[in-house]
Amino acid sequence: MTSFVIQSHVDRPETPWTSPFAGSTTSRPHDPDCTFCQIIDRSLPATIVYETPLVIAFLDILPLRRGHTLVVPKMHCSRVSELPAPYAGAVGEAVSVVAKAITQAIDHTGLNVVCNQEYAQAVPHVHYHVIPSPIFSTTSALTPKRPEVKPPSQRAMHRLEFASRSELDDDDAEVLAEKIRSKL
Template structure:
């Protein structure tokens, strides 16, 4: 029914806003101006380890064009992202022997880099007593974020503070190799 509408857009010219953006850290990675630990890549998508991971294996999957909002993503890139997220998620669960994942894509709200990207974040591992959490103050910080006067900057700061710290290059490459072996 809607295939004629989709066909009409297949060969359309790329929007000028979709061009590479010099201020975008992801575009700089795509242009090889910044290094990354790539775990997956095809013609339309690239996936790499987050440099400030929430947990070991935190991976980002992005389109190879600069599109700030998911709602502006053309169907061919949405499809490629969906397939890549699924492939990387499977490899990540096998590499880490942990089937628990969070898959998140923000638009404007909580989107620190204005370039469409999916986060694939391994869930904390359960042990016999509790859930392993890198931040013992996470519950207090979450409550504070709900207090009146909270703003986006504060939320980003709290999210940043909860991260594990910058990933070591050698550890990142070892982990990326392990994940690539599962693709």
């Protein structure tokens, strides 16, 4: 049985790279049909704000709010529960570094950090969303103008936020990315 398994891998093509495991050379798990793998390989464009040998972070093209950034391991893995420890650690560190830079770049400390596994996971590749929280002011559409009017429920606010999403403009993305990069 073992020889059959070994033989089936003899002519398998590999993508060489430097492994995070004691400098050994191995192949990085990669899915050519995965949007994030294509961004990692630079075959799809993205506004990259942070990168290490194990992690990449880029602005979401359909952000919930200004500064919405994705932090992605450079290894294709669809479940965070299966992500090898070196990548999990590198992603955790990157989330912290990127979160700090975003809060400084937009001068607002409120954030949501979200990672989905299977459920609500649009791209089946581990990724964390670092999303600035909404900023409500007295002129906000979500803030009542009269004190007797009840503020909207959290569910209603989420619906309004989702409905207000729009695609990120390339020029705006580059200006924002530069502000975030300057804080790293």
